[in-house]
Amino acid sequence: MLSVRQNCTMELDIRYTNKEITPWGGMIFLKQMLKKIGFRELIQQNPDLPQPGSNRGYITSTIIEGFITSIWCGANRFLHTEVTRHDLTLGKIFDWKNTPGQDTYKRFFSKFNQAINQKVSDCFYSWIFDNFKFDNFTLDIDSSVMTRYGQQEGAKNGYNPNKKGRASHHPLIAFIADVKLVANMWLRSGDTSSANNFLSFLEDTLSKLKHKTVSLIRLDSGFFQSDILDYLEEKLMNYIVAVKFTHPIQRLIHASNNWIVLDTGIEICEQMYQSDSWNKSRRIVIVRQRIKDRPQAAGKQLGLFLEEEIHKNYRYSAYVTNMKLAPAEIWRLYRGRGDAENRIKELKYDFGFDSFNLRDFYATEAALTFAMIAYNLMALFRTFILQEKTQRTLSTLRYRTFAIGAYFEKINGKIVLKIALNKKRRAWFSGIWNHSKLFEFPFHFSNA
Helix, strand or coil: CCCHHHHHHCCCCCCCCCCCEECCCCHHHHHHHHHHHCHHHHHHCCCCCCCCCCCCCCCHHHHHHHHHHHHHCCCCCHHHHHHHHCCHHHHHHCCCCCCCCHHHHHHHHCCCCHHHHHHHHHHHHHHHHHHECCCCEEEEEEECCEECCCCCCCCECCCCCCCCCCCEECCEEEEECCCCEEEEEECCECCCCCCCCHHHHHHHHHHHHCCCCEEEEEECHHHCCHHHHHHHHHCCCCEEEECCCCHHHHHHHHHCCCCEEEECCEEEEEEEECCCCCCCCEEEEEEEEECCCCCCCCCECCHHHCCCHHHHCEEEEEEEECCCCCHHHHHHHHHCCHHHHHHHHHHHHHHCCCCCCCCCHHHHHHHHHHHHHHHHHHHHHHHHHHCCCCCCCHHHHHHHHHCCCEEEEEECCEEEEEECCCHHHHHHHHHHHHHHHHCCCCECCCCC
16 A cells, blocks of 8 residues: 555656547436427427528527537536537537537527517427416516626616626516526616516516416515506406515504514514505505514614614514415515525526626527526426435536536447446436436426
8 A cells, every 4th residue: 555655756647548538427317308308399390599501500409409508517608618519428418410619609699689589588488387287386576687897788887786886787587486497587788777677577477477377476675666566466466575665664664563473583563555656555564573683684674763772673574465364474475585586696606697698688688598498497307307305506416416427338239328437326327317217297398
């Protein structure tokens, strides 16, 4: 046995092999899933997708699959997609004749305009929800800020809490909380408010969900507007919307005295309130949490009444709703909306949501739409193939499940993918592989 000193000073040499080895052998699971749900057929049957300009160009399905697979392998900007371009074995796993690179993706997305984006997003989002057997969804809609450093179209100065004064885009995103899927995404210029063009976005989202029932919609205080509340009530939609702490709302909370203790340091009450801009009164559920007992509690203090001793000790939150559930249940339901913020963080960190950008506005929106599709497909994989109690992020799965060395070898006339795994992990890999082959998705995929 070599001593530590000998081991550290041992000279190493290098040799080369002609074997085409990929570090992404675990991608075979995702290839199997895409084949099972008919994803390539969906692409090939879509007449609205831009087509190659010559017979030597990449076929559209290869471009889309290649872009999505690059994201799964860790690309969060166009330059990073070059990693998969030179991986010949990965290309063989997905049956690509050639693997595209960053210039191909940029040219492809530059062919999109507003009309194409609308048709393509309708197709890919609706495809999932049309085939989904589940119904009665909770819809969370949120906005995000994506800082820009170049001269991208639509990148303008606006609300940017992390990089004040820096240009940004300000997209809207709709999530289905129950199944952790993206239902819609619109890119917007950076000088728009959270609620700008919201009603059109909501109508577009509901059209993508088509015959599905939205049992509850949850919004943050950026959408606390009378026209939004009127629309939701006109559509007979249950809603819980965080209340903006205007001066009248603060006075309402200050005057409240019917508090009920829920737990140590938590009290709740409800009031009827009618804003000057409303044509009727609405129910407001108010929660206050004692800072001493719950120093990490979310909420705001009443700026108008900070001189009063009692208000110094509490943080408050308030929610307007048309539901007739108990106040504590309203609060519990709204707190589930916090998962939307986690989804946005994962989209940014793992799917390049804030870094796949091009000079043209609708080219950027098109690239981000397919980043959303990459997210949705990964959500299907996590939910129905892995079926783990804890849904791990893509960055965790990337190194736990997908980053496995592999190469192709011809054995008895058959092409076999050889997986480089120690014996302890082979049973785990085989279990997922067999499950992915035999599992029937809870879908009616028309292209499968």
